[in-house]
Amino acid sequence: MRAFVLTAPYEGSVQEVPVPSAGPGEAVIDVERVGVCGTDVEFYTGEMAYLTEGHSSFPMRLGHEWSGRVSAVGAGVDTDWIGRRVMGDTMLGDGTCRRCLRGHQHVCEKRQEVGVRGDRPGALAEQLAVPVSSLHVLPDSVDPALGALVEPGGNALRSVQAAALTPEDRVLILGPGTIGLLAAMFARVTGAEVHLMGRSERSLAFARELGFENRWHEDSLPDLPFDAVIDASNAAHLPARAVDIVEPAGRVVHVGLAGEPSLVDTRDLALKDVTAVGVLSASPGLPATIRAYAEGVIDPRPLVAATVALDRTAATLAGERPSDAGPGPKIHIDPRLA
Structure with a gap:
């Protein structure tokens, strides 16, 4: 499948990488939308602290603001998940430490962060594999753009x-x-x-x-x-x-x-x-954010200035905006676009 791979500061491209498989407790997602944020830009410039602290390293696949649809599940996962529209929590705790057991997996010392920390590939790809425990179902009223704005x-x-x-x-x-x-x-x-x-x-x-x-x-x-x-x-x-x-x-x-x-x-x-x-993470606020979007309490879609194809990722990280971009601060990437 196609994925954007960042190999060094200011160096990244779309590459052919192996299709992910769903391990036990995991699901494979067909990615529909990914938001580019300041953290991604810091990795692109090499300024992200995780690089010097040993939490992240090149090559890496970015993308932690995403939405998509479950296409496959691994052992131990209910097949009813297949076909569901979802977004996912970025923070993946080890599930066993004191913090995780108290519901604070987003500050787990051994946590992985999708597309950010611990070699967990991100969503700037056609598909993504994540634990089902990190998924949140999106109602029909929350479209792909809104889904990628939940994080x-x-x-x-x-x-x-x-x-x-x-x-x-x-x-x-x-x-x-x-x-x-x-x-x-x-x-x-x-x-x-x-x-x-x-x-x-x-x-x-x-x-x-x-x-x-x-x-x-x-x-x-x-x-x-x-x-x-x-x-x-x-x-x-x-x-x-x-x-x-x-x-x-x-x-x-x-x-x-x-x-x-x-x-x-x-x-x-x-x-x-x-x-x-x-405030470190969206994790405890994800369900309430989805409800707010679904019920129309707020509509953040005007924040998305443009949606571009995967091969525009490097340009987007470098700060380029499409000529027809709106005034909003957010650029989305749709890996399905040619």
Whole structure:
């Protein structure tokens, strides 16, 4: 089958690789849609920390935001899974450690991450094999594009849940990329007053198209009390800035990751009585995200600027956008396209 293989920083191509088989407890998925995200780009540039920490190595197959249809199952798996439309959890714990047994497989020390960590091939291919235990069934109302947006949506939903918003609150979201805009959509549902801060005129203009009027650059941020701040950016100075901005007794949520260490003075946290929460994974938020999409609570499909074929993967990772791409931040890849 055809798959995109990254062999070194800035070096990757579509190659013929063996078709996956379903091992015990596994299913093979015919991949319909894959989202490209910042983590994939960091692997492409060689900047992803997992490469230096020994959690990942080249060659590797990327792709952890995906949707598709089950085409085969392995030993011990109910054949009723065949034909079901699904998406999958990225985080695969060992299933035996204390964290996994407590339902926290997404922070298992020995976890694999599909397309990210532990040599588990990703979804940028015609087919993918994963444990059935990681699958979530998609209702008919959740199309392939929405299915591939469940994983980033789960991160955004968990961030909003951690912010504990009420209709009386004002929340500031740093970074109007995919996660930031999804967080803004979920935050708007709570009734809170939503503000966005970013650097790019294009991304802030797109946020306005989505109905978010309160959009700011860092140097023009108004002096308002923000009850919660969600940092969905990759800027190293913004975690500390979030603590500085938030109201005393407020909540700060860190879901974005910088490419270098970001420092927060814990004295500021303590003296302001701020609650700070880190969000690593979508895992605990996947079922609720699927329900939200299925019921039309939010519709993130406008975030997808274009859907391209597998042979456009390298160009997409390099930052190229199709000439007919829309204004959204997300590019999807459909391995079925010629």
